[in-house]
Amino acid sequence: MSSTPLQTTGITGGISETGIATIEVPVFVDTLAEALTVLPNLGILLPYRSRNFSQEDDGTYKVVLHFEGIAPQGPDDNQVTFELDTSMAEDPIQTHPFFDTLKTKYAWDAVKEQFAELLPDTGGQQTALSGGSQKTKKNPLFGVENWLSVGATFRKTYSALTIPSTILRGIGTIVDQPPGIAQFNIPSAAKKRNWLKLAPKIKRKGNAVEITEEYMLSGPNGWIADVYGQAQLEGGQ
Structure with missing residues (x-):
């Protein structure tokens, strides 16, 4: 025989940083049908959302009702x-804001799209024994792509x-x-x-x-207006 749901102590709840309140209300009922349908009027402004239940040793059911939402006045400005x-x-590397300087200083090869392996060693002294060949040094940006x-x-x-x-x-x-x-x-x-x-x-x-x-x-030079100048859900897109 069904009976009036027995509300128990042990209500829990809280309010999130954005102002959404949650309340868990435990009640006891006699039958599985009641466990699936019971919804007492608790006099709170939050809507019912979900439930879970379990059968006790005496055959009754403990139902935990879940209420969630915000009060009619809504959250305040601090709950953001x-x-x-x-x-x-x-x-x-081509997107670097100083790439124009880098490609000149470190010998960027526009065809191969990479920096040269060697650079002229401007600090070296050229002698007659060197046969007039220019000294070189390893390019620190050789192999750098990003x-x-x-x-x-x-x-x-x-x-x-x-x-x-x-x-x-x-x-x-x-x-x-x-x-x-x-x-x-x-x-x-x-x-x-x-x-x-x-x-x-x-x-x-x-x-x-x-x-x-x-x-x-965006990156250092900003988003490009010609690409991102129109809203994607407006203007017929």
């Missing part, structure tokens, strides 16, 4: 997470009651200063660099959505 993920990656360039991905994560209508606009376009990036004090030497707006991550959680906006830092 900012992340700057920096890294180093190998890029072709250089290490700093990169970064900037993320802004927050929660909202609805998906912003502008969230998918401007994807694949250049942004000078993503919102919130100023707090990371990027050196002024990077003034030629800019950012590319990437596709966001959007996840529904109860009555809320958790959104992560992402921006990728």
Whole structure:
């Protein structure tokens, strides 16, 4: 015989950095059918999301109800997470900002697309015994094809009651200063660099959505406007 669900002590929960609350509510019921369907009115504003249950030694069932979401007023402005993920990656040596200087100083062969193996030894003294041949030295850039360039991905994560209508606009376009990036004090030497707006991550959680906006830092000379001048989900693409 079914009976009124017995709510127990031991409720657990928490609120994430982005303001999404989770609550786990344990209740006891008599039958498997009730374990699958029981949903008492707890008087909380968070929507029901999922459950798990197990049978006890006396044949009853312990059901743990999972509630998740945000309050109607939404999270406050402080419940936003900012992340700057920096890294180093190998890029072709031709993309180095001082490549014009390097290719002259270290004898770049445009046909072979590599630096020469040897360089003239301008510090050596030429004598009559040397037969007039020019002394050479090993080129330190011979065999070098790449250089290490700093990169970064900037993320802004927050929660909202609805998906912003502008969230998918401007994807694949250049942004000078993503919102919130100023707090990371990027050196002024990077003034030629800019950012590319990437596709966001959007996840529904109860009555809320958790959104992560992402921006990728350019190389030393910035993203090229002729390539990234138009949003990829707009303008007929």
